[in-house]
Amino acid sequence: MPDPLTIVGLGADGWPGLSTSAQQAITTAEILMGSTRQLALIPDSQAVRVAWPSPLSESLPGLLATYRGRRICVLASGDPTFHGIGTTLTRLLGADAVRVIPHPSSVSLACARLGWPQDQVQVISLVGHPLELVQPHIQPGRRLVILSWGAHTPAEVAAMLVARGYGGSAFTVLEQLGSAEERVRSTRADEWDHEADALNVIGVLCQPDAGAELLSTAPGLPDSAYENDGQLTKREVRAVTLSRLVPVPGQLLWDVGGGAGSIGIEWLRHHPSCRAVAIEKDPDRAKRLDRNAATLGVAIRTVIGAAPASLGGLETPDAVFVGGGATIPGVIDTCWEALRPGGRLVVNGVTLETEALIARWHGELGGDLVRLFVQRASPVGSMTGWRPAMPVTIWSVTK
Secondary structure, eight states, X not given: OOSOEEEEEEOTTOGGGSOHHHHHHHHTOSEEEEOHHHHTTSOOOSSEEEEOOSSHHHHHHHHHHHTTTSOEEEEEESSTTSSSHHHHHHHHHXXXXXXXXXXXXXXXXXXXXXXOOGGGOEEEEOTTSOGGGGGGGOOTTOEEEEEOSSTTHHHHHHHHHHHXXXXXXXXXXXXXXXXXXXXXXXXXXXXXXXXOOSSEEEEEEOOOOTTOOOOOSSSOOOGGGSOOSSOOOOHHHHHHHHHHHOOOXXXXXXXXXXXXXXXXXXXXXXXXXOEEEEEESOHHHHHHHHHHHHHTTOOOEEEESOXXXXXTTOOOOSEEEEOSOTTSTTHHHHHHHHSOTTOEEEEEEOSHHHHHHHHHHHHHHOOEEEEEOOEEEEXXXXXXXXXXXXXXXXXXXXX
């Protein structure tokens, strides 16, 4: 390729809003790539115009190979490296082979219209992603800028806020930002009932209604947050277990014996880049686990099958939690061998058999061994007393 591939950020105002260098990159290109909408915003030129195929991710390497050696200019929306194709092309070709000419992103424009500091907003892209990803960020006083996937997104986000008890949140839909057709409409989330343009961004200032439940991203959500059949790591034990697993952004957890999925789900809620695989042999529990993940706004991969056989072929984990099936031959051995150096293994047990196994492994590998006793106040006749839960033994070790 004689020249670096050039990526030009394009606003809704099209050609008039481009800088001189951006216009020059487009007019001198031999190949012009972009969406049908973006290509329509550019004046006629000698360049061959290539509209993105679908699905784009699978087609992109072949498309670039077809036009290798030609001057290629790619059109992107706003800032190409901010939730845009610039990131994908840089990963494929390398930073030295890509030249980026950014345009103000829709987030920048939205914050400018709303008067919000960009460094104090949470940006969530729903383009190609499930609506539930908004859930962990619905917190009192939080400012959200949501990149919509179409005209339907504002109504769906508003309905989610109402369902979570945040119907009184300030709700602004910003359409065709930067174009002559720009429109900004503000209301409460529970009052939004308008049609929206497909090209829109949503601004939300979260405000809980009276009695709205707080669902923190810190470990230890209320047990009532989970649909379960009794196979649930209880709140207090869950908080301690996650502290031993040490969630780190970008790292992968295996949740072996997923049950209701609480450990994997709260690992994922720690940071949007965290990843988790839940292994659950019971198909009904696996479906329940997926419902819990959707309700609490995380994307978890669920593998239906029994460990250790179902662990083969999975990506190497950074942490492993064994909440069920520890006494099955080969489970702990397989998990320990799979861990990366520096990885954490945590095993919980409530039965004598599991405790004996944990004690043996602790003697061999070391680590920490803790037993938790939790008691909850409950009525005793007309008075109140303590009712103990079963003690839980937690073994944690770093490889």
